[in-house]
């Protein structure tokens with residue numbers, strides 16, 4: 136924990152002081168992956184801050200808790216549709232210099248003040264020499280810091296520490312599963328929240344796009360009260376009295392390739408689903424027996440993959456041993 140915190144702090148110092156070159160279409164106004172992560176973090180900021188406020192594992196001291204609570208209470212009226220914008224220090228020298236340092240973001244001192252993000256610092260070169268976009272948890276740290284300036288005369292360092300706390304908790308609840316580990320252009324990111332009544336954020340990253348399929352995930356999961364097992368593949372079991380879960384966790388994910396050609400790639404990612412199911416009016420249990428597969432197609436466009444929204448399908452299922460083992464006295 137301590138080392139991750141140190142690493143994150145080092146990262147912010149690096150972000151705050153170094154100029155990182157990011158080329159290509161990554162740095163267009165709001166169009167690149169990091170910009171999209173920042174926008175997503177901005178939209179979800181209340182729920183991410185709440186996660187920290189209600190969790191003992193966030194380890195805020197009372198002063199930090201007080202500041203973060205003020206930010207949380209203020210956010211609904213602080214946020215507005217034109218608040219967040221992207222700009223470049225390199226293109227506008229001096230715009231992001233605060234107290235002699237180039238900063239990753241800038242804002243005013245009142246709720247509702249514009250928040251400007253420095254796109255020069257949104258992409259970092261990794262050890263393979265390729266550029267990595269600022270992640271959602273990193274963006275959350277930046278945004279908590281900036282919003283903090285709206286609620287008092289706090290130092291950058293003080294706000295950095297609070298931002299890092301929220302960010303670390305988020306990071307520890309986040310599962311990121313790339314299709315192949317040495318490339319980040321196709322990956323699945325799931326953010327599970329521990330609270331029993333919560334559902335995960337399920338995000339597909341394809342090329343330069345983030346596809347939020349949390350709604351489709353929620354629509355597909357179910358609690359099955361009674362089941363009549365049909366011991367033959369490929370017939371599904373007969374399910375009776377299915378109910379909508381009260382909460383869910385999606386975990387243990389892995390990719391499978393379905394089909395590929397010169398121009399298309401069909402993939403599937405499967406994980407375990409733990410649904411919170413109501414069994415009696417006052418009793419809820421966590422049912423861990425289901426899995427969920429997400430299937431979709433990507434089309435190749437020059438050197439990037441483009442997600443095909445029509446191809447998406449999700450399915451919850453249970454893999455039962457009696458379906459895998461061929462029983463001796465059953466007809467073929």
Ligand SMILES: [Zn+2]
Pocket residue numbers: 280281284290291294
């Ligand atoms: Zn600051």
